[in-house]
Amino acid sequence: MQREAAIREPLILGNKSYKDITDDVVGPIEGAAPRTWKILVTLTGLVAFYGVGCILYLLGTGIGVWGLNKTVGWAWDITNFVWWVGIGHAGTLISAVLLLFRQKWRMAINRSAEAMTIFAVIMAAIFPGIHMGRIWVGYWVFPLPNQFGSLWVNFNSPLLWDVFAISTYFSVSLVFWYIGLVPDFATIRDRMVKPLPKKIYGILSFGWSGRAKNWTRFEEVSLVLAGIATPLVFSVHSIVSMDFATSVIPGWHTTIFPPYFVSGAVFSGFAMVQTLLLIMRKTMKLESYIHIKHIEYMNIVIIVTGSIVGVAYLTELFISWYSGVEYESYAFINRFSGPYSWAYWIMMTCNVITPQLYWFKKLRRSLTVTFILSIVVNIGMWFERYVIIVTSLHRDYNPSSWGEFHATTIDIGIFIGTLGIFFTLFLLFARFFPVLALNELKSILKSSGENYKKIDNHHH
Amino acid sequence: MSKKVFHAMFNDEEKLMHAAEKLVHDGLRVKDVFSPFPIHGLDPIIGVKRTRLAIASFMYASGGTALALLGMWYFMIHDWPMNIGGKPSFSMIQNLPAFVPVTFEFSVLCGAHGMAITYFLRNGTLPGMPASNPDPRTTDNMFVMEITTDQNHDFSADAIEGMLKEMDLVELSIKDYE
Amino acid sequence: MMCQHCNHAPCETVCPVLATTHSNEGLNQMTYNRCIGTRYCANNCPYKVRRFNWFNYMGYDKFKNFNPSQDSLSRMVLNPDVTVRARGVMEKCSMCVQRIQTGKLDAKKAGTPVADGAVVSACSEACPTHAITFGDLNDNKSNVRGISQNNRAYHALEEVGVQPNIYYMAKVRNTEDQEA
Structure with a gap:
């Protein structure tokens, strides 16, 4: 049995047994839905409904209902796309990269973080879909035989790389998440008394029995999936950044984009995990499993990635001047002093300045500060994408074709709507799914549980 | 007995x-x-x-790499080569750098899903199966x-x-x- | 500004569905019925010369009063040789590809090569001061070839490296007067 140094803070607080872990996680699923959950899901459901309405209006009328024009061909659509994909990255980072690094604290958060990934990628996938002028022929992005020749697709286009990257990322994340869920669904199946839920969880659990050989395969599959999900997650946001980096537009044509987008993605994703988990641990009484130490670890990731993003911003500014390219220099002068300078300064404040507060141990261990900053970071990261997309496009080479973008109510409605859909999906997940990885938590109870650590220390 | x-x-x-x-x-x-x-x-x-699932995954992924490269050669170079922004669509080697992202993604797709399907089949865990x-x-x-x-x-x-x-x-x- | 028909067109590389490609005559072609409307080509155009069909201009009530195509009589002003583009597709200057095609067919029927000046783009034809010249750059004796080799000829945004097929002529100024 593996033991852990006494100096490490325990990961599971209180006097917990295997049975307690099951009760704490499965208990809320068996009971009736709490009042707060019902109120929340109604609210988010209404917002989601409004968003769907806006999307239907867009699809019925045309892309012109957005504030786009000949100069600014992408704005909120692709901003939201990149923002949502970025948020998704934290879940994979937690479940895959931290697994490879054998970081056991991930076990309390990986299940819900990965659920967040899947829902965020679904939200992201909405935007490249609805941003197309003719969504009904959107399947033409796949190399399918057709009556045009056959006319195939353009494998030189970064947008096509996106199609492959996003669909691979989504489906692999879903499978990774589900493979982890199967044994936990079996736990619920074996406890459920009501016949219908028992039947449903029985189907969901694929008849999992927890044999020794099953578990060997389970661990191997988890490790290999983590191994391939790690380069995958880095490739996805690199490819998203290539939509811009391979172009000829000043402010987009930048080789720094792939690493800078990936760290920005992890930065915003961890912030979203904090926002969701701080609420979840409180309402579902999971404080023993997701406690200050977990939050502090995540805040450390936030300050590291936030600082990388900050360095990238400054590097961009320096290189735009040092390159000696007039268009490039102007693109950056225009960013911090042009008509969209307010967006630039919101981005700078939220992403570079405020996260530096986490250097103070007291602040990075404070729940209130963490909650506020997690929202601030996501505001900042949304504006980062907005700045990159809109300010680069609205003034490029020819002053005669300069223009401006102003958001319409439909632009805003669809974005708010995806927030509604996202939170609705997450609430449904929190209600019906095991929100903690039961099988993984039980395997670390003896090495990292508070009660077991105390006994251990006593022996020494 | x-x-x-x-x-x-x-x-x-x-x-x-x-x-x-x-x-x-x-x-x-x-x-x-x-x-x-x-x-x-x-x-x-x-x-x-x-378990040999990791080896299986590597083989699925290699299959994905081969299939992706073969597909892109067929679509872009062989079946209907076109002049796309002056890119070298008439030579596989010269156009290869643009094919790297899709090759990688498709290899991962095949490796991950091939392994996951094998895992479920070998475990005998499929939707609706009875628990034992x-x-x-x-x-x-x-x-x-x-x-x-x-x-x-x-x-x-x-x-x-x-x-x-x-x-x-x-x-x-x-x-x-x- | 019009489409510069770049030989290394940045719009062509980014289209996921090959809706815009290069013809062997050097035209930057736009295939309307293949376009799915991602607008990536328009964003990646350094000249910003691509135009998008934001609405169904043919049928949307909002444009009733000023879109001639919505009126059975006034729609006769529309060019019968050119397709009306649908909602959600990209469009741009086609270099009057329908006129080039007609010119080539006429020459084929006559059994002669396409003569210089036999095909004229609509803008060139309409310009009263002959500021626009259209022709075959590969024809050594053509008028445009001569103009393109003139000292005054230059490409717009040549430094971006997209190798346009459109040449502009530098304005002639009386520099002695300015210096004095």
Whole structure:
């Protein structure tokens, strides 16, 4: 049995047994839905409904209902796309990269973080879909035989790389998440008394029995999936950044984009995990499993990635001047002093300045500060994408074709709507799914549980 | 002689492991173990072999790489080459850098899904399949060791029962089966 | 500004569905019925010369009063040789590909090569001061070839490296007067 140094803070607080872990996680699923959950899901459901309405209006009328024009061909659509994909990255980072690094604290958060990934990628996938002028022929992005020749697709286009990257990322994340869920669904199946839920969880659990050989395969599959999900997650946001980096537009044509987008993605994703988990641990009484130490670890990731993003911003500014390219220099002068300078300064404040507060141990261990900053970071990261997309496009080479973008109510409605859909999906997940990885938590109870650590220390 | 199956239930994975070690040392074969989470170090004791799923995944991924490259060569270079922004669409080698992202993604797609499907098939876990754990508590907090008379011809049923009762277990169930 | 018909067109590389490609005559072609409307090509155009069909201009009530195509009589002003583009597709200057095609077919029927000046783009034809010249750059004796080799000829945004097929002529100024 593996033991852990006494100096490490325990990961599971209180006097917990295997049975307690099951009760704490499965208990809320068996009971009736709490009042707060019902109120929340109604609210988010209404917002989601409004968003769907806006999307239907867009699809019925045309892309012109957005504030786009000949100069600014992408704005909120692709901003939201990149923002949502970025948020998704934290879940994979937690479940895959931290697994490879054998970081056991991930076990309390990986299940819900990965659920967040899947829902965020679904939200992201909405935007490249609805941003197309003719969504009904959107399947033409796949190399399918057709009556045009056959006319195939353009494998030189970064947008096509996106199609492959996003669909691979989504489906692999879903499978990774589900493979982890199967044994936990079996736990619920074996406890459920009501016949219908028992039947449903029985189907969901694929008849999992927890044999020794099953578990060997389970661990191997988890490790290999983590191994391939790690380069995958880095490739996805690199490819998203290539939509811009391979172009000829000043402010987009930048080789720094792939690493800078990936760290920005992890930065915003961890912030979203904090926002969701701080609420979840409180309402579902999971404080023993997701406690200050977990939050502090995540805040450390936030300050590291936030600082990388900050360095990238400054590097961009320096290189735009040092390159000696007039268009490039102007693109950056225009960013911090042009008509969209307010967006630039919101981005700078939220992403570079405020996260530096986490250097103070007291602040990075404070729940209130963490909650506020997690929202601030996501505001900042949304504006980062907005700045990159809109300010680069609205003034490029020819002053005669300069223009401006102003958001319409439909632009805003669809974005708010995806927030509604996202939170609705997450609430449904929190209600019906095991929100903690039961099988993984039980395997670390003896090495990292508070009660077991105390006994251990006593022996020494 | 009727065949018997023994299910020895433990409330701690370390107790089960010690018991398995002792029983195997005494010459008994442990058929299977049901547990709520993976027990590290158990596999060599009860003789569970390493899985080859990782090798399978590598082969699926290699297949994906080959298929992606072949597909892109066919679509872009062979079947209908076009002048796209002056890119070298008439030479696979020269156009290869643009094909790297899709090749990588498709390899990952095939490697991950191929392995996942193999995993579910080999485990016999598919939607709607019936569960085969002997006790519902094995997915919660109990650990069950399964021993059959079938695999242990050198021992009588009574002898196995006696050996198991010496262990630090919670429950012992004995069933006849055909 | 019009489409510069770049030889290394940045719009062509980014289209996921090959709706815009290069013809062997050097035209930057736009295939309307293949376009799915991602607008990536328009964003990646350094000249910003691509135009998008934001609405169904043919049928949307909002444009009733000023879109001639919505009126059975006034729609006769529309060019019968050119397709009306649907909602959600990109469009741009096609270099009057329908006129080039007609010119080539006429020459084929006559059994002669396409003569210089036999095909004229609509903008060139309409310009009263002959500020726009259209022709075959590969024809050594053509008028445009001569103009393109003139000292005054230059490409717009040549430094971006997209190798346009459109040449502009530098304005002639009386520099002595300015210096004095």
